[in-house]
Amino acid sequence: MRTIPPLRIQELEAKIPIIQGGMGVGISLSSLAGAVAKTGAIGVISAAEIGMIYEDEFMKNPQATDRKALRDEIIRAKDIANGGIVGVNIMVAMSEFFELCEVAIDSGTDIIFAGAGLPLGIPYEKMRKSKTKFGVIVSSARATTLIFRYWDRHYKDIPDIVVVEGPKAGGHLGFKLEQINDPNFALERITPPVIEAVKPFERKYSKDVPVVAAGGIYTGEDIYYFMNEIGVNGIQMATRFVAAHECDADIKFKEAYIKAREEDVVIIKSPVGMPGRAIRNKFLEDVEEGKKQPFKCLWQCLKGCDYKHAPYCITQALVNAQKGRFGGGFAFAGANVYRVDKIVSVQELIDELVRGYIEASEANY
Numbered sequence: 001m002r003t004i005p006p007l008r009i010q011e012l013e014a015k016i017p018i019i020q021g022g023m024g025v026g027i028s029l030s031s032l033a034g035a036v037a038k039t040g041a042i043g044v045i046s047a048a049e050i051g052m053i054y055e056d057e058f059m060k061n062p063q064a065t066d067r068k069a070l071r072d073e074i075i076r077a078k079d080i081a082n083g084g085i086v087g088v089n090i091m092v093a094m095s096e097f098f099e100l101c102e103v104a105i106d107s108g109t110d111i112i113f114a115g116a117g118l119p120l121g122i123p124y125e126k127m128r129k130s131k132t133k134f135g136v137i138v139s140s141a142r143a144t145t146l147i148f149r150y151w152d153r154h155y156k157d158i159p160d161i162v163v164v165e166g167p168k169a170g171g172h173l174g175f176k177l178e179q180i181n182d183p184n185f186a187l188e189r190i191t192p193p194v195i196e197a198v199k200p201f202e203r204k205y206s207k208d209v210p211v212v213a214a215g216g217i218y219t220g221e222d223i224y225y226f227m228n229e230i231g232v233n234g235i236q237m238a239t240r241f242v243a244a245h246e247c248d249a250d251i252k253f254k255e256a257y258i259k260a261r262e263e264d265v266v267i268i269k270s271p272v273g274m275p276g277r278a279i280r281n282k283f284l285e286d287v288e289e290g291k292k293q294p295f296k297c298l299w300q301c302l303k304g305c306d307y308k309h310a311p312y313c314i315t316q317a318l319v320n321a322q323k324g325r326f327g328g329g330f331a332f333a334g335a336n337v338y339r340v341d342k343i344v345s346v347q348e349l350i351d352e353l354v355r356g357y358i359e360a361s362e363a364n365y
């Protein structure tokens with residue numbers, strides 16, 4: 001009987017080698033992450049503006065509320081997970097990156113995934129004294145080498161796992177506009193050099209560092225391809241988990257995924273200066289026409305945000321969408337969102353993916 005191989009991250013072992021990618025703002029919280037972890041895959045809470053789950057308190061004290069909410073959500077997810085692996089996605093671009101890493105470690109998260117910037121300054125001592133592992137999300141071999149060299153010099157250590165995120169991912173993208181559709185930057189092209197970049201450091205530290213691919217992976221067959229032809233140890237996916245009953249977004253957000261057609265998937269220039277992939281709607285059309293959405297910045301939550309000149313507040317727009325208020329926001333989504341046609345349970349989705357993997361492995365025998 002063929003099976004799907006597990007994903008090992010040091011002493012952690014996920015029996016299903018799938019990581020549910022962190023989705024801010026409020027899309028992947030304890031309900032989704034806990035349900036995914038319970039199946040034996042890895043569930044991930046996004047820390048981005050997580051304080052919004054306590055909206056009134058957040059308006060008065062955003063930073064303290066973010067920390068409280070992150071702590072509470074980790075505890076809730078671990079409770080649902082029944083011993084499964086619960087991670088947290090914390091963007092380096094967040095003004096409170098360092099402090100939220102500390103909260104995540106203190107709250108017993110199994111692993112931190114850090115992307116949207118280079119995770120160089122981290123609470124390293126605290127992390128290594130705990131059982132929390134540290135993963136980095138990159139979009140190139142160059143960024144991988146930069147991070148690993150820095151850790152090697154400053155911490156005499158290396159990260160525990162690498163997620164390579166390609167240009168078909170949802171949300172903010174680590175690529176220039178012209179690279180997004182360039183085949184040289186396709187996930188299957190950028191991943192092998194990352195695997196190579198990690199190898200000398202693995203040898204130096206006698207440590208296995210799994211590499212995982214993300215962005216546009218949709219079926220069990222895709223998972224088989226990436227694990228067996230490209231050589232990754234697992235995969236990360238996000239878009240498909242939005243259409244799960246357990247996903248923390250409003251039902252209108254999930255319906256926007258089901259309704260989306262291929263031509264509705266667009267690349268936007270986010271106010272934080274990076275391109276992002278989203279589902280076109282009236283809000284985005286207004287922005288494109290130069291109509292500004294006036295807002296008051298509560299505090300500069302993202303380091304690179306030019307909030308004085310931004311046409312709208314990206315955080316507020318994403319919070320509105322998460323709550324189903326599309327008049328004031330829009331949904332981020334991966335390139336394959338138009339293929340989503342129904343809402344299923346997390347367990348049904350995982351079963352379908354594992355079945356697809358096994359069928360592909362039998363067909364390729």
Ligand SMILES: Cc1cc2nc3c(=O)[nH]c(=O)nc-3n(C[C@H](O)[C@H](O)[C@H](O)COP(=O)(O)O)c2cc1C
Nearest residue numbers: 021022023024115169170171215216237238239334
């Ligand atoms: C709605 C949405 C929100 C996302 N938010 C984040 C985020 O806050 N931080 C992050 O590192 N990645 C974020 N991502 C990227 C995912 O974690 C994941 O790596 C990527 O979408 C995988 O591609 P797929 O959606 O095609 O499976 C987001 C993706 C989506 C669809």
